[in-house]
Amino acid sequence: MLVKKDPSFLLSYLEDSSNLKGGYTDRVVIPENVRELASVLKEANSGKIPVTISGAGTGQAGGRIPFGGIVLSLEKLNAMGEIKKLEKGGSVRAEAGVIIKDLKESCERKGLFYTYDPTEQAAFLGGTIATNAQGARAFRYGPTRRCVKALTVVLASGEILKLERGAVKAKGRVIDFESGNKCYKIELPAYKMPGTKNSAGYYVEDNMDLIDLFIGQEGTLGVIAEAELELPDKPKGIFACFAFFEKDNDAWNFAACAGRAGPLSVEYFDANCLRLLQHKYGNVPLVARAAIFFEDEITLSEDSVLKKWDALLSRHDVSQDNTWVATSENMCRQFLEKRRYIPEEMNDMARRTGFPKVSTDLAVPRKNLSDMLKCYSDGLGRSGLRHFVFGHIGDAHLHVNMLPSGKNDYNRAKSLQLDFVKKSVSLGGTVSAEHGIGKTKKEFLKLLYGEEGVKEMKKVKLALDPNFILGIGNLFD
Numbered sequence: 001m002l003v004k005k006d007p008s009f010l011l012s013y014l015e016d017s018s019n020l021k022g023g024y025t026d027r028v029v030i031p032e033n034v035r036e037l038a039s040v041l042k043e044a045n046s047g048k049i050p051v052t053i054s055g056a057g058t059g060q061a062g063g064r065i066p067f068g069g070i071v072l073s074l075e076k077l078n079a080m081g082e083i084k085k086l087e088k089g090g091s092v093r094a095e096a097g098v099i100i101k102d103l104k105e106s107c108e109r110k111g112l113f114y115t116y117d118p119t120e121q122a123a124f125l126g127g128t129i130a131t132n133a134q135g136a137r138a139f140r141y142g143p144t145r146r147c148v149k150a151l152t153v154v155l156a157s158g159e160i161l162k163l164e165r166g167a168v169k170a171k172g173r174v175i176d177f178e179s180g181n182k183c184y185k186i187e188l189p190a191y192k193m194p195g196t197k198n199s200a201g202y203y204v205e206d207n208m209d210l211i212d213l214f215i216g217q218e219g220t221l222g223v224i225a226e227a228e229l230e231l232p233d234k235p236k237g238i239f240a241c242f243a244f245f246e247k248d249n250d251a252w253n254f255a256a257c258a259g260r261a262g263p264l265s266v267e268y269f270d271a272n273c274l275r276l277l278q279h280k281y282g283n284v285p286l287v288a289r290a291a292i293f294f295e296d297e298i299t300l301s302e303d304s305v306l307k308k309w310d311a312l313l314s315r316h317d318v319s320q321d322n323t324w325v326a327t328s329e330n331m332c333r334q335f336l337e338k339r340r341y342i343p344e345e346m347n348d349m350a351r352r353t354g355f356p357k358v359s360t361d362l363a364v365p366r367k368n369l370s371d372m373l374k375c376y377s378d379g380l381g382r383s384g385l386r387h388f389v390f391g392h393i394g395d396a397h398l399h400v401n402m403l404p405s406g407k408n409d410y411n412r413a414k415s416l417q418l419d420f421v422k423k424s425v426s427l428g429g430t431v432s433a434e435h436g437i438g439k440t441k442k443e444f445l446k447l448l449y450g451e452e453g454v455k456e457m458k459k460v461k462l463a464l465d466p467n468f469i470l471g472i473g474n475l476f477d
């Protein structure tokens with residue numbers, strides 16, 4: 001086990017992609033196996049020392065930034081286990097510190113398709129499970145939760161739980177289970193989760209599986225040490241396309257029709273994002289004011305997929321001059337790099353201006369998307385703030401990024417962000433669809449589930465972490 005105290009080493013553990021400042025710790029502890037991990041927790045628990053769990057630090061909500069206590073980094077628990085290919089699909093076991101990009105590539109070499117990756121490929125598997133991450137392909141395959149078959153979780157007490165999906169289920173909203181010599185009884189919150197993509201607060205539903213409580217818990221209920229994932233087959237090929245439009249409305253109409261044609265992903269970019277793409281890569285059609293990026297699986301032949309999309313694009317009057325099309329693996333990879341460039345550049349721009357970007361991660365029921373889009377364009381239009389809108393339009397889930405250039409701008413952006421969050425809740429949406437609540441969106445969680453819902457979440461935490469040592473400041477105070 002490594003224990004690092006050198007202040008220059010500790011610095012990189014005091015940040016993530018949220019730009020939250022002021023974090024501090026005097027120690028980063030890096031266990032090299034689950035036994036060591038359990039003993040760190042046992043000791044911290046008996047001394048009531050707060051423990052902040054660290055993955056790769058790509059999180060957008062400050063969840064891994066410590067405010068006191070120790071940091072527990074999973075970086076050395078990075079062994080990849082066996083990848084089993086079955087006649088249909090297969091499975092993989094991996095420790096929490098495995099980098100998503102490596103996991104994805106290893107699975108693909110064995111003919112399996114890991115589609116649960118967030119856009120940021122440097123994330124750790126444990127971090128993506130702790131935030132229930134979901135990237136563009138969640139449109140077809142759903143969130144990380146969907147592929148988790150088993151988990152090894154270490155509780156604050158140091159107790160090691162081996163959880164298999166299907167083994168322990170709640171009765172209504174109560175979960176009873178035994179582990180070691182201990183009996184646990186957890187009363188689950190009564191709130192109803194929004195029926196959209198959602199990574200806000202604890203996952204709860206009637207008769208739920210215990211394993212689901214630990215997915216999306218943002219380091220507050222236990223440390224995810226290892227996981228077994230169930231994966232589909234890698235398709236024969238992928239078709240990817242950027243379709244450019246002169247008007248936002250045309251792009252949104254196309255996205256709705258494209259979504260019904262069963263693609264892997266349907267993503268939107270506004271005119272400001274296209275300017276960034278043009279600056280970096282060139283070749284963006286001059287008339288373009290919006291773009292839809294989508295991918296489809298080639299299951300039968302390349303020709304049949306091309307025909308299907310060509311017909312849809314023609315019906316929407318999108319000429320070949322206004323599309324970029326990729327069918328080879330290499331070109332698809334380049335398209336994904338372009339897709340990734342936008343959020344990465346957004347974070348870099350915020351770093352360069354020195355003011356945190358103010359962003360949203362809201363999803364609403366699809367039938368309410370047009371109301372939400374109108375709210376965004378009215379608010380952003382009035383504000384005069386520099387902004388970029390992009391993301392998972394197929395799931396009615398867009399990211400609005402506002403880049404303030406001074407204190408006044410920042411305050412205006414925060415107030416607009418709150419308006420957007422309230423609108424999303426009023427439309428039956430969520431306050432965080434994929435990034436989680438962390439330390440930066442706690443107030444939003446109350447808007448979604450009320451004070452009572454947050455109190456009920458604290459009771460769940462108390463049942464599993466009675467000394468309140470894990471992930472302090474995440475989700476609630």
Ligand SMILES: Cc1cc2nc3c(=O)[nH]c(=O)nc-3n(C[C@H](O)[C@H](O)[C@H](O)COP(=O)(O)OP(=O)(O)OC[C@H]3O[C@@H](n4cnc5c(N)ncnc54)[C@H](O)[C@@H]3O)c2cc1C
Nearest residue numbers: 055056057058059063118119124126127128133134219224
């Ligand atoms: C450019 C960019 C694009 C992104 N795009 C997406 C996207 O498309 N979709 C998406 O969902 N996210 C996206 N993200 C956010 C981020 O990549 C995800 O939230 C990711 O899941 C975080 O993983 P991590 O290993 O970096 O976790 P960290 O940032 O280290 O931690 C995140 C949270 O999980 C907890 N945690 C970490 N590891 C464990 C563990 N083993 N056990 C228990 N708790 C743990 C931490 O305490 C913290 O609360 C993006 C980020 C960037 C910078």
